[in-house]
Amino acid sequence: xxxxxxxxxxxxxxxxxxxxxxxxxxxxxxxxxxxxxxxxxxxxxxxxxxxxxxxxxxxxxxxxxxxxxxxxxxxxxxxxxxxxxxxxxxxxxxxxxxxxxxxxxxxxxxxxxxxxxxxxxxxxxxxxxxxxxxxxxxxxxxxxxxxxxxxxxxxxxxxxxxxxxxxxxxxxxxxxxxxxxxxxxxxxxxxxxxxxxxxxxxxxxxxxxxxxxxxxxxxxxxxxxxxxxxxxxxxxxxxxxxxxxxxxxxxxxxxxxxxxxxxxxxxxxxxxxxxxxxxxxxxxxxxxxxxxxxxxxxxxxxxxxxxxxxxxxxxxxxxxxxxxxxxxxxxxxxxxxxxxxxxxxxxxxxxxxxxxxxxxxxxxxxx
Amino acid sequence: xxxxxxxxxxxxxxxxxxxxxxxxxxxxxxxxxxxxxxxxxxxxxxxxxxxxxxxxxxxxxxxxxxxxxxxxxxxxxxxxxxxxxxxxxxxxxxxxxxxxxxxxxxxxxxxxxxxxxxxxxxxxxxxxxxxxxxxxxxxxxxxxxxxxxxxxxxxxxxxxxxxxxxxxxxxxxxxxxxxxxxxxxxxxxxxxxxxxxxxxxxxxxxxxxxxxxxxxxxxxxxxxxxxxxxxxxxxxxxxxxxxxxxxxxxxxxxxxxxxxxxxxxxxxxxxxxxxxxxxxxxxxxxxxxxxxxxxxxxxxxxxx
Numbered sequence: 172x173x174x175x176x177x178x179x180x181x182x183x184x185x186x187x188x189x190x191x192x193x194x195x196x197x198x199x200x201x202x203x204x205x206x207x208x209x210x211x212x213x214x215x216x217x218x219x220x221x222x223x224x225x226x227x228x229x230x231x232x233x234x235x236x237x238x239x240x241x242x243x244x245x246x247x248x249x250x251x252x253x254x255x256x257x258x259x260x261x262x263x264x265x266x267x268x269x270x271x272x273x274x275x276x277x278x279x280x281x282x283x284x285x286x287x288x289x290x291x292x293x294x295x296x297x298x299x300x301x302x303x304x305x306x307x308x309x310x311x312x313x314x315x316x317x318x319x320x321x322x323x324x325x326x327x328x329x330x331x332x333x334x335x336x337x338x339x340x341x342x343x344x345x346x347x348x349x350x351x352x353x354x355x356x357x358x359x360x361x362x363x364x365x366x367x368x369x370x371x372x373x374x375x376x377x378x379x380x381x382x383x384x385x386x387x388x389x390x391x392x393x394x395x396x397x398x399x400x401x402x403x404x405x406x407x408x409x410x411x412x413x414x415x416x417x418x419x420x421x422x423x424x425x426x427x428x429x430x431x432x433x434x435x436x437x438x439x440x441x442x443x444x445x446x447x448x449x450x451x452x453x454x455x456x457x458x459x460x461x462x463x464x465x466x467x468x469x470x471x472x473x474x475x476x477x478x479x480x481x482x483x484x485x486x487x488x489x490x491x492x493x494x495x496x497x498x499x500x501x502x503x504x505x506x507x508x509x510x511x512x513x514x515x516x517x518x519x520x521x522x523x524x525x526x527x528x529x530x531x532x533x534x535x536x537x538x
Numbered sequence: 539x540x541x542x543x544x545x546x547x548x549x550x551x552x553x554x555x556x557x558x559x560x561x562x563x564x565x566x567x568x569x570x571x572x573x574x575x576x577x578x579x580x581x582x583x584x585x586x587x588x589x590x591x592x593x594x595x596x597x598x599x600x601x602x603x604x605x606x607x608x609x610x611x612x613x614x615x616x617x618x619x620x621x622x623x624x625x626x627x628x629x630x631x632x633x634x635x636x637x638x639x640x641x642x643x644x645x646x647x648x649x650x651x652x653x654x655x656x657x658x659x660x661x662x663x664x665x666x667x668x669x670x671x672x673x674x675x676x677x678x679x680x681x682x683x684x685x686x687x688x689x690x691x692x693x694x695x696x697x698x699x700x701x702x703x704x705x706x707x708x709x710x711x712x713x714x715x716x717x718x719x720x721x722x723x724x725x726x727x728x729x730x731x732x733x734x735x736x737x738x739x740x741x742x743x744x745x746x747x748x749x750x751x752x753x754x755x756x757x758x759x760x761x762x763x764x765x766x767x768x769x770x771x772x773x774x775x776x777x778x779x780x781x782x783x784x785x786x787x788x789x790x791x792x793x794x795x796x797x798x799x800x801x802x803x804x805x806x807x808x809x810x811x812x813x814x815x816x817x818x819x820x821x822x823x824x825x826x827x828x829x830x831x832x833x834x835x836x837x838x839x840x841x842x
Contacts, residue, residue: 222742245744257739261757270753271743318743 173200174236175325175358176221181230183216190216192382193230198326198360198375203352205361205369208379209405214362217379218328221360222251235325245274250319251328255335256311258303264290264314265299271322289321290314293351308336312344320355329361333368345371366406370394378402400531403451408488410452410500413533416442423525426450430496435471435525440532450530454488454503457523459510465520472522475500477515489513491521590810606811616795616812623792624819626706627774630713634721634770635763637714642725647734658726661719669716673783676712677703680784704786712780717773721766728762729755764831764838768824775820792816 176198183191190213198204206214219225221232223244232239239247250271259267265286272282283299290298293313298306306314312332319327333341333348349372352359363369369376370390377387378401386398397403404411412434414426424438426448436450460466475491478499487504502521504510513519593605610616645657664672679685680702687699702708732755740750756763781791796816799809828835 224738224742244738244742245746249742251739251742253735253739255733255735257733257735259736259740259754261754270740270745274744274746274749322743 174198175200175234176204176360177233177236178217178221179231179233181217181220181227181232183213183220183225184228189382191220191227194382194384195230196377196384196387198358200358201356202374203349203359203361203372205363205373205376206379207363207366207369207376207406210364212379213382214364214379215330218251218330218360218362221326222249222328223247248325249328250322250324250326251330252315252319252332254330254332256315256332258311258315258318260303262303263299264295264301264303264306267303267314268299268318268321270318275322285321289317292354293317293320309340309344309347312336313347316348316351320351320357324357326358326360329359331363331365333363333365341368348372370406378405380405397451397529400449400451400533403529403531408454408501410454410457412450412452412498414448414450416444416446416448418444424448424530426530428496428498430498432473432493432496432498433471434528436528436530437526438530442532447533448530449533450528452500452523452528454501456527457500457502457521459489459502459504459519459521461519463520466522467524470522470524472520474518474520477513477517477519479515480513491519494518586810586813589807590814592807594805594807600807606808607815609808610811610815619790619792619795620815620819622790623775624823626709626791627713627771628823630710630717630774631767631771633710634714634717635767638718638721638725638766639763641718642722642729645722646726646729646732661722664715665719669779670783672716673712673780676708676715676784680708703784704788706785709781709785709789709791712784713774713777716777716780717770720769720773724762724765724769725759728759728765732758760831761833761837764828764833767827768838771823771827772820775816775823792819 174197178194178196180193180195181191182189182193192213194217206217208214216225220227221234221239223239223242226240234248259270262270265283268286268289269282272285273279277285286299287296290296293316295310295313295317298310298314303311303314315332316327329348333344336344345368348359352372361369361372370393373390375387376390376393378385378393380401386393386402388396393402393406397406403409412426412428412432414428414432414434416424416426417433418425419438419442422437422439423435424442425433425435427433434450434452436448436452438448442448458466458470463472466472473493475493478490478492481488481490485506488501489504489510491500491502492498493500500521504513590606591602591604592600593603595601610620641657641661645654649657667675677684680687682699682701682703684702686702687696690696691699736754736758737750740754745753776793778791778793778797781789782794785791792812793816796809796812799805799812803809828838
């Protein structure tokens with residue numbers, strides 16, 4: 172498949188701080204690629220390297236197969252949607268969308284037609300004459316994307332464009348962005364610190380930390396088969412339990428936490444008894460029951476006291492303190508409404524399949 | 539409804555009880571400013587207006603009329619000086635803008651931290667010295683036996699010292715130098731409020747330096763540019779010291795005509811008429827400038 176973007180061992184250093192550390196990856200044509208990481212992980216630097224606002228210290232960025240070394244941002248076949256959108260307040264919507272075309276010396280009637288067609292495609296037909304401050308947050312978003320897409324770039328970069336929107340609109344714009352991308356077929360590179368945006372929107376996601384990619388994969392791979400403790404901890408909610416390996420049995424290990432809780436988990440790395448490990452158990456992996464008979468047979472189970480109920484519709488969870496070690500577990504409530512009558516400080520039992528709990532060598536964060 | 543009624547009653551009550559004291563306090567607080575306005579601006583101008591409409595027909599006998607204004611039109615020297623002052627002032631304003639803009643851009647967008655405040659202070663430093671001393675400094679540098687002509691001879695550029703004072707260019711240099719700060723300050727504040735990502739976005743969409751300057755930077759900074767230009771233009775138009783000292787008797791600045799009428803000729807009536815003409819000139823120029831650039835006076839003054 173054609174690679175629209177190839178990043179080849181790119182590094183960027185700010186004084187002593189290595190913001191981007193010998194990164195390599197490729198984004199195939201027409202796909203939606205996200206870079207997910209906490210703030211300060213270097214994702215904005217990476218995006219600016221691709222857009223051309225920064226030059227890499229070493230390595231090369233190739234867009235559509237051409238090296239971008241020494242090519243200024245206004246000559247790259249790349250456009251960017253800025254975090255604050257950066258619409259030009261001194262221009263009308265039509266002038267904003269037509270700005271890039273006008274810079275290419277295209278006849279004004281042609282520009283007018285293309286702007287009108289583009290505004291229609293993003294669902295704002297006839298908005299040319301409006302002022303930017305007359306638009307709602309979602310409409311501004313669409314104008315910003317239209318302004319870039321009208322230039323038919325090989326690559327569209329998006330720098331957390333949903334960050335400034337309120338929750339409801341953000342949910343709505345997520346769906347709209349995905350539909351726009353599918354519609355236009357343009358390759359999108361999207362950076363965000365919001366894992367839900369990355370998981371919902373992307374074909375592939377790269378999880379970034381301290382200038383490097385921890386893992387690149389489909390959202391499903393990242394969620395169900397994280398390669399490192401960082402990814403397991405960053406993508407989705409997880410119960411994180413650190414302890415010492417007691418026994419190794421194939422790829423299932425038994426570990427004991429400092430509080431004395433014994434549990435089983437899968438470990439794909441090579442560990443021996445005595446190693447420090449971190450186990451991750453997703454809230455929805457843990458089964459909940461009023462008594463031991465209600466749980467799947469054969470899996471170990473624990474008893475706990477409900478500390479608090481966190482009702483959030485389909486995402487409701489309970490915080491449970493395992494007895495007697497007092498270890499905290501966050502457990503998802505099944506959506507059947509079976510446990511709708513749970514009360515705080517009630518005693519329950521819970522257990523999980525060790526195959527679905529994953530562990531990594533601790534201490535070095537799995538790297 | 540009841541709520542609104544109650545709040546209105548409280549407001550009226552409060553108004554009745556507090557208002558007299560408050561109004562008195564407010565009046566007392568404003569009194570110095572009002573006295574200043576009335577005593578130093580309104581009254582003298584009213585007096586000048588009356589004065590300018592009196593024509594001396596015989597010693598100690600005056601007649602009401604536009605005679606003083608007619609003298610201005612009939613005597614070419616007067617209105618030549620008037621037009622010349624206006625044109626030179628506009629030219630000085632444009633020069634100041636052209637020099638101040640890159641400086642303001644550097645201070646607002648490129649310099650960081652200490653360098654930024656240092657540059658600002660450097661614009662301010664000349665104002666620690668009185669205008670007279672500053673202008674005399676220019677005279678020391680530029681007069682025939684001064685520093686610059688001697689340097690030119692030393693370097694072999696001119697055979698003998700040349701007189702650099704008493705040229706129109708010298709007046710312009712002095713005016714631009716005096717006005718620089720008043721242009722830089724509003725420009726810096728206008729440019730600082732320009733979001734860097736707008737420039738980056740324009741660059742990203744294919745704009746180059748010139749088109750970004752024309753379509754993004756200047757439209758955004760327009761109120762600042764207008765504010766700076768108005769201040770500089772008014773200061774230049776009303777400047778007396780710089781044209782007189784640097785231009786000598788060739789300077790032909792309109793403020794000198796006013797001075798001459800008042801002090802040398804002791805013709806206060808004519809001087810008052812000239813003063814009003816200058817006021818009219820500056821008002822008209824500013825209004826015209828705002829109309830031509832499509833700016834609103836309120837916006838501009840808020841920016842400055």
